[in-house]
Amino acid sequence: MAHALPAGLPLALLDRFGDIPPACSLAALRKVVDTTFRDAHYKEALLGLRERADEPLALYVHVPFCHVRCLYCACNTTITHSEERVDQYLDMLDREMAMVTELIGPGRVVDQLHVGGGTPNHLNEPQLARLMEIVERHFALLDHACTSIECNPRRTSAGQLDLIYGLGFRRVSFGVQDLNTNVQRAIGRVQSLDMVRDVYLTARETGFESINLDLIYGLPFQTPASFQATLDRIVELGPDRIACFSYAHDPLTRPHQHAISLDDLPTPVEKLSLLHQAVETFTDAGYRWVGLDVFARKDDELTCAQEERRLYRNAIGYTPMPGKQVLGFGPSGIGEVSGALVQNAADLRTWQRLIAAGSLPVGRGRRLTDQERRRREALLYLMCNLELPASSARWLGNEYERFCSHAGQGLLVVTDDKIQVTEAGRYLLHGLCVSQDASLDWVTTQWQATAES
Numbered sequence: 001m002a003h004a005l006p007a008g009l010p011l012a013l014l015d016r017f018g019d020i021p022p023a024c025s026l027a028a029l030r031k032v033v034d035t036t037f038r039d040a041h042y043k044e045a046l047l048g049l050r051e052r053a054d055e056p057l058a059l060y061v062h063v064p065f066c067h068v069r070c071l072y073c074a075c076n077t078t079i080t081h082s083e084e085r086v087d088q089y090l091d092m093l094d095r096e097m098a099m100v101t102e103l104i105g106p107g108r109v110v111d112q113l114h115v116g117g118g119t120p121n122h123l124n125e126p127q128l129a130r131l132m133e134i135v136e137r138h139f140a141l142l143d144h145a146c147t148s149i150e151c152n153p154r155r156t157s158a159g160q161l162d163l164i165y166g167l168g169f170r171r172v173s174f175g176v177q178d179l180n181t182n183v184q185r186a187i188g189r190v191q192s193l194d195m196v197r198d199v200y201l202t203a204r205e206t207g208f209e210s211i212n213l214d215l216i217y218g219l220p221f222q223t224p225a226s227f228q229a230t231l232d233r234i235v236e237l238g239p240d241r242i243a244c245f246s247y248a249h250d251p252l253t254r255p256h257q258h259a260i261s262l263d264d265l266p267t268p269v270e271k272l273s274l275l276h277q278a279v280e281t282f283t284d285a286g287y288r289w290v291g292l293d294v295f296a297r298k299d300d301e302l303t304c305a306q307e308e309r310r311l312y313r314n315a316i317g318y319t320p321m322p323g324k325q326v327l328g329f330g331p332s333g334i335g336e337v338s339g340a341l342v343q344n345a346a347d348l349r350t351w352q353r354l355i356a357a358g359s360l361p362v363g364r365g366r367r368l369t370d371q372e373r374r375r376r377e378a379l380l381y382l383m384c385n386l387e388l389p390a391s392s393a394r395w396l397g398n399e400y401e402r403f404c405s406h407a408g409q410g411l412l413v414v415t416d417d418k419i420q421v422t423e424a425g426r427y428l429l430h431g432l433c434v435s436q437d438a439s440l441d442w443v444t445t446q447w448q449a450t451a452e453s
């Protein structure tokens with residue numbers, strides 16, 4: 001089985017947009033982060049929320065623990081087997097939520113909750129219950145709220161899934177990554193198809209309304225044939241959603257990735273062809289390609305939102321509910337509050353120390369200017385809905401002309417009414433948009449980092 005690429009893809013642009021080199025991402029981070037953004041600025045943003053007391057909020061809670069480190073991991077996590085350490089984290093999470101709700105008002109209504117990691121189901125059952133007790137003591141979670149949690153299938157049991165469902169979670173996401181044994185050995189994450197199937201079917205029996213499976217393309221030893229076998233098995237399972245992320249090899253900032261040899265990784269062209277394989281396989285099986293990296297059923301709310309051009313992406317992920325204020329909790333938790341992007345300190349001890357000292361644990365942030373905010377919204381709209389009305393395209397500002405120049409390369413179609421992404425353009429869209437807006441890179445980098453449990 002040979003590598004195949006989408007028709008019309010301009011290979012000459014691959015270096016520029018196909019796979020963003022980690023060094024570029026770091027440069028973008030430096031460019032966008034306002035190092036003077038501190039807890040006083042976050043307080044000001046939170047006080048802005050107090051004035052909109054009726055507005056439902058979205059919460060992201062980061063659980064920064066795993067029992068073992070996967071070699072490809074790009075997430076913010078700590079390897080621990082100490083229950084005491086997790087208890088201390090929960091103590092601080094409680095205090096962090098108390099600090100935030102003191103500013104925005106107690107009992108604020110929440111209609112979206114996502115618990116990610118790390119491995120949220122690394123917590124034992126009393127700890128999982130305590131986590132939800134903390135959330136529900138500080139916030140009023142609506143009965144019909146969209147509640148989701150990331151789980152590692154190797155840590156999942158039927159009893160645990162029952163508990164998680166009983167705590168109110170209705171969506172669950174499992175990290176599969178790849179089902180080939182050679183690939184699994186190379187990434188330090190061996191989990192058999194039987195085990196994944198068993199966990200998946202148990203989650204179905206438990207009653208979860210939506211099950212997502214995560215895959216990663218660009219891993220060592222992935223070949224067209226091996227990856228196809230993984231894709232076929234995933235289709236047979238029939239999850240509601242499939243996320244297919246790009247592997248980012250950056251051993252300088254993630255030293256554990258040194259265990260993965262560059263020689264074993266697919267080339268950028270081969271990597272893109274793996275994505276193409278996923279697109280072909282899942283769309284042939286009836287899924288719709290949503291945004292950059294998600295495949296959802298035809299009747300999924302994300303699919304409908306994309307078809308109706310109202311899909312949005314916030315710090316939690318794709319959503320049909322645009323404009324929501326997102327509060328991030330836990331180390332490296334990301335929020336979007338009153339026009340500011342805020343990320344907590346990523347280091348567990350720093351996050352704990354700041355909270356213990358009575359400060360909001362801000363690691364970095366940026367208050368976007370009106371122009372930055374509109375430009376970011378225009379690019380997000382394009383990345384989610386694959387077109388941009390001319391009335392919004394003007395918010396691309398100085399970059400508009402450069403952006404339109406890609407029409408000649410087959411990535412975009414530009415008319416008087418709108419900019420539209422071509423089928424080939426979808427494969428390079430992330431790089432194309434990130435190169436236009438560093439604040440987008442800041443957020444999308446973290447989105448990827450939080451979705452690999």
Ligand code: SF4
Pocket residue numbers: 065066068069070072073074075076077117118119152175452453
């Ligand atoms: S990939 Fe997920 S499960 Fe593996 S170490 Fe990273 S956060 Fe933990």
